[in-house]
Amino acid sequence: MHEHPNTHRKLRWRSVAAALAAAVAASVFLAVPSAQANTPSDPPSGGQMPAPTPGFPLPTKHTQQAFDPAAAFTSKWTRADAKQIMAQSSTSVTPGQNSMSPNVTMPEIPQDFPAMNDDVWVWDTWSLTDENANQISYKGWDVIFSLVADRHAGYGFDQRHWNARIGYFFRKTNADPAKDKWNYGGHLFLDNTSVGNTEWSGSTRLMQGNHVNVFYTATTFYDVAERNAGGGGIAPDAVIAKALGNIHADKNGVSFDGFEHTKLLEPDGVMYQNKAQNPGFAFRDPYTFADPAHPGKTFMVFEGNTGGQRGDYKCTDQDLGYQPGDANAESANTVNATTGAWFQTANVGLAVADNKDLTKWHFLPPVLSANCVNDQTERPQIFIQNEGGKNKYYLFTISHQFTYADGMRGPDGVYGFVGDGVRSDYQPMNNSGLTLASPTDLNMPANAPEGPDPRQNGRQFQAYSHYVQPGGLVQSFIDNVNGVRGGSLSPTVKINFRNGVSAVDRTFGQNGLGPFGYLPTNLNVGGAGLYK
Numbered sequence: 001m002h003e004h005p006n007t008h009r010k011l012r013w014r015s016v017a018a019a020l021a022a023a024v025a026a027s028v029f030l031a032v033p034s035a036q037a038n039t040p041s042d043p044p045s046g047g048q049m050p051a052p053t054p055g056f057p058l059p060t061k062h063t064q065q066a067f068d069p070a071a072a073f074t075s076k077w078t079r080a081d082a083k084q085i086m087a088q089s090s091t092s093v094t095p096g097q098n099s100m101s102p103n104v105t106m107p108e109i110p111q112d113f114p115a116m117n118d119d120v121w122v123w124d125t126w127s128l129t130d131e132n133a134n135q136i137s138y139k140g141w142d143v144i145f146s147l148v149a150d151r152h153a154g155y156g157f158d159q160r161h162w163n164a165r166i167g168y169f170f171r172k173t174n175a176d177p178a179k180d181k182w183n184y185g186g187h188l189f190l191d192n193t194s195v196g197n198t199e200w201s202g203s204t205r206l207m208q209g210n211h212v213n214v215f216y217t218a219t220t221f222y223d224v225a226e227r228n229a230g231g232g233g234i235a236p237d238a239v240i241a242k243a244l245g246n247i248h249a250d251k252n253g254v255s256f257d258g259f260e261h262t263k264l265l266e267p268d269g270v271m272y273q274n275k276a277q278n279p280g281f282a283f284r285d286p287y288t289f290a291d292p293a294h295p296g297k298t299f300m301v302f303e304g305n306t307g308g309q310r311g312d313y314k315c316t317d318q319d320l321g322y323q324p325g326d327a328n329a330e331s332a333n334t335v336n337a338t339t340g341a342w343f344q345t346a347n348v349g350l351a352v353a354d355n356k357d358l359t360k361w362h363f364l365p366p367v368l369s370a371n372c373v374n375d376q377t378e379r380p381q382i383f384i385q386n387e388g389g390k391n392k393y394y395l396f397t398i399s400h401q402f403t404y405a406d407g408m409r410g411p412d413g414v415y416g417f418v419g420d421g422v423r424s425d426y427q428p429m430n431n432s433g434l435t436l437a438s439p440t441d442l443n444m445p446a447n448a449p450e451g452p453d454p455r456q457n458g459r460q461f462q463a464y465s466h467y468v469q470p471g472g473l474v475q476s477f478i479d480n481v482n483g484v485r486g487g488s489l490s491p492t493v494k495i496n497f498r499n500g501v502s503a504v505d506r507t508f509g510q511n512g513l514g515p516f517g518y519l520p521t522n523l524n525v526g527g528a529g530l531y532k
């Protein structure tokens with residue numbers, strides 16, 4: 001990345017990097033199974049859950065209790081939980097400013113941000129990792145993967161979704177993140193070889209030797225030309241797939257070859273909604289991981305929707321989640337009769353691998369549902385952090401303000417939940433779930449990045465598709481900064497979290513903004529420093 005001309009973060013960043021390296025080294029000495037947890041974040045100052053706000057319902061009581069991964073228990077992100085977003089938002093700000101707590105608000109990105117690459121737009125991004133979410137330096141090179149689309153093909157930025165391919169970037173592990181650009185390696189897969197005609201987000205794991213498994217969403221659009229011209233409307237297909245290939249590195253950089261693609265999962269229509277039930281169904285974003293509590297098993301979380309015909313679902317008292325006698329509670333009858341909230345049926349799905357080759361999987365019940373709250377729980381991750389000698393499981397996901405149900409309001413950003421296992425009675429972080437978002441005035445109606453309300457905060461859509469890394473670092477891409485469209489990686493920010501409470505670390509980088517596109521590695525593989 002090019003260093004922004006108005007920032008000077010190199011010296012401060014080096015001290016932050018040194019502190020992060022020390023944290024990584026300290027994690028080596030954690031007792032098994034805690035040693036398999038991610039590099040922990042720093043604790044937030046204060047560290048207390050927000051107090052109840054008069055005039056708003058109390059959040060649902062969640063125990064964080066763990067269940068067997070195969071159990072028929074799905075935690076609920078309830079309307080009572082999500083109501084805390086507005087309970088914790090100020091009603092007295094000047095219209096169009098930021099109404100949210102600084103603890104959950106991402107610092108403002110400069111409007112004159114640098115382009116990551118002049119030839120492709122870049123958005124959803126993830127690192128080369130292992131099964132424990134360590135970020136891998138391979139033979140002295142850091143490697144990341146991004147959805148990319150051609151900046152010069154004639155279609156617009158908002159048409160990138162049905163032209164998406166997975167691209168990859170690399171740079172030396174000892175590069176200065178404040179000024180050394182990522183090298184673009186091109187498309188990861190050869191043309192016309194992936195399972196769909198469009199490649200959407202996933203995750204990439206280094207396997208034994210120089211093998212890599214790329215888990216991705218294989219999406220097939222049947223009307224790309226019409227969509228690029230501003231029309232279209234044929235619903236796409238979507239399946240979860242993987243590609244096993246090889247990574248190579250030498251003094252000149254990184255390359256990949258030999259990919260063999262396998263279709264893994266398609267929605268069953270029972271636990272996970274399919275296209276026949278809803279043309280706008282969500283089934284994407286596979287993220288695989290090992291769980292130290294279940295050695296030898298590989299799990300996958302992904303975005304889904306509750307199975308069933310769209311519009312047939314009815315909100316339940318459990319979806320609403322209000323405490324008995326709460327004077328500010330809604331009734332299920334009222335919600336079902338007046339709001340249309342039953343159309344929002346997001347969930348976070350779970351699957352488990354049936355073989356060591358990771359080519360056969362079967363579904364387990366969702367670990368989280370957001371029925372009658374939100375319709376999208378994108379790019380879920382499981383982040384396992386040791387807290388006081390015990391592993392705590394953080395489920396992070398991202399969502400949009402325009403996908404909330406009627407009667408709900410929340411920003412584009414990261415939402416987090418904490419429990420004692422992969423399947424838990426997850427407690428929403430900060431009581432609401434909101435963990436990190438762009439500056440937004442939540443007192444104004446929801447809108448979308450392709451046509452934002454000019455009266456709203458100009459940075460409400462500055463960043464999206466956040467990816468939480470070891471140590472609490474969070475990467476995202478730039479979408480719309482005060483009317484300037486993005487397609488580049490955002491400055492990395494840092495969140496500190498412990499016991500389900502989080503806060504943005506504004507001592508990190510320059511007033512809370514680290515280098516653009518900073519995805520540091522914490523584990524060297526294949527000959528560390530060989531090509532530095």
